[in-house]
Amino acid sequence: MYAMQYELNLPADYDLGIIRRRVQLNGPRTDDFDGLGLKAYLVQDRANGAVTNQYAPFYLWNDTAGMSRFLWGGAFFSGICQSFGRPVVRHWTGAEAVAGPEIDQPAAGATKSVRLLPPDVDPTGPVGEALEELRRTATLPGVHSSAVAVDPTRWELVHFTLWSGEPGLVPGTRYQVLHLSTGRTKALFR
Incomplete structure (x- = not known):
């Protein structure tokens, strides 16, 4: 598993309706994207109390071939580059993904730490602790799914959770x- 995210910070007066319409139109195109475990089309909206307006999709990939096809195979990431310029794409090597009690419900919210x-410090300890926390988080009411991944170039740990509310x-x-593509999500939770 591989985690990936790019963040598009948008002006304070940006009409997020543009992003919402874009996701409504294009979101289903990744529902069955080969190699994709899940894609969460995420926004932060100042109108809803966020500090910034941001479009920040988060991906969990089952394999790097799918991630590569998405990024430089044309048609998908190219649309982001054409509309917003090429953003930095952060990626992490997956440690574990766990289904929560609401895995069969739509995801409405997400958190990322x-x-x-x-x-x-040897990474074994902190990553092991993060995996224990992941398993506890996955049992909480309202959890759709949760994952932990690590960027070993920065030794950065990301904990991402989808929520049904x-x-x-x-x-x-x-x-x-805004939309959750989950065509091959079950493969994440072997």
Whole structure:
């Protein structure tokens, strides 16, 4: 599994209706994208209390071939580049993904927390602790699914959770889910 995200920070007065219409039109195109475990079309909206307007899709890939086809195979990521310029694409190697009690329900919200691992520590300990936290999170009411991944170039750990409703008092960046492509999600949770 591989996690990937790009973030498009938009002006404060940007009409997020443009993004909502774009997702409504294009979101179903990735529903059965080969190699994709899931794609959460995420936004932060100042009108709903967010600090910024942002479009920030988050992906969990079953294989790198699908991720490569998406990024430089034309038609998909090219549309983002043409509309907004080429954003930085962050990616992490997956540690584990877990289905929650609401896996069969639509996802309405998402949370993402990112932390750097201490430079003088073997990653086994902090990643192991993150996996224990992941398994606890996955049992919470309202959890659709949750994943932990690591960027070993920065030694950065990301914990991403999809929720069927409001996340409650969970730390991290909060997003609204506009569409969730889940054609091959079950393969993530072997």
